[in-house]
Each structure stands twice: as C-alpha cells, then as structure tokens.
Amino acid sequence: MARPRTTARKVEHPEMSEISLQQVLEALVDPVRRMVVSQLTRAGEDMSCGTFDAPVSLSTLTHHFNVLREAGVIRQYYVGTTKMNTLRAVEMEARFPGLLSAVLAASAAERKADAR
Template identity: 80%
Template sequence: MSAVSLQQVLEALVDPVRRGVVYQLTRAGEDLSCGTFDAPVSPSTLTHHFNVLREAGVIRQYYVGATKMNTLRGQELEERFPGLLSSVVAASVTERETERS
C-alpha cells in the first residue's frame, strides 16, 4: 500500500462501474466472487475494472478453488488515506438513491 498514490486511488474510483464494485463489497460485508457483481458491462470489461481496482490497492483478489474472490482493502485504505473510502461510499449511496427517485 505504501507505493499506492492518491492519484491512483482517485483515478480508480472515478469510474461508476468501479465505484459500484466498491459499493457492493461494502454492502455485502464479506468477500464476493467475480461472478456475483451486478454491473452494466460484459464479464471481460468487468475483469478490466477489477484489475484497475487491484492495481490501485482498492481490492485484493485471491482464489478459492477455481473461484476468484474479491475483498475490499478498507482498513488499509483508511490508514493510508483517512476518510477517503468512506466518503466515496457515502457519495455512491447518495448518488444511487438520487438516481432511483
């Protein structure tokens, strides 16, 4: 995490699909497999978004058998950039609620 820059994290979180991934991981409160995400993109495009999030230090991916799992690096991000992730998630919740009304 020490090599991750604020610029990298912000660029990763600027995309609405990637914010959606972060939002879903936050709401789930547990690790999720790649196939369980609700995203308006193809599986190959979603893979690209996972890669961007992983390279920016926002998520960690690991395998359980043949299933690729995703975990939010919330505590590590909070230590590196205090308040950033919680602010982005809160804004995403507000944005989703506004879109639904």
C-alpha cells in the same frame, strides 16, 4: 482430493505505502468500478468476480478488477476456480483517511436520491 480450500495461484498486490492518490482516484472515478466497490461494501463479505451486477461484459469486468487491485482498493485471492474480492478498507483508511468512506457515502447518498 478435497483439500484446496484456498489454492496456490498467486495474485500480486501493492503495499499500501506504494499506493498513490492518483491511482486511487483513477480507480474510483469510473462508475462501473464504484458500483463494484459499493456492492462489495453492502455485501459485507467477500464476493466472487462473477456475482457482481454491472452493465459490462465479463472481460471488461476483469479489467476493472485489475485496476482496483493495482490501485490497492481491493484484494483478490483464488478459491478453486473462483476468484474472491475484498475491500482493503482498513488499509485505505490508514493511507488516505476518510477518502474511501467519503466516496462510498456519497455514492450511497446519490443512489438513494436517484431511487426517489
């Protein structure tokens, strides 16, 4: 049956009002997670879990996605058997203005400098 474009299988997300600075910083302090968030930003579109480029195993990556989601940084939803990821950029901006964007900018700047 060709219907389940977006399947039921639910994922829990925190309300933005429930999100703490502590959680967000803890989420962003890990280099692998910053890598994930950066790739998500650069892609400009939702990405499935498997398409990220990170130097860790898949099970570890799952863990990182959980941390990011529970911190409120990303939103996840299933499409069939694959799980998609989006940045909750707008909401984060409302909750902690300038924070996520500053980290992303700094991250990009450093990446550029390193490439030199």
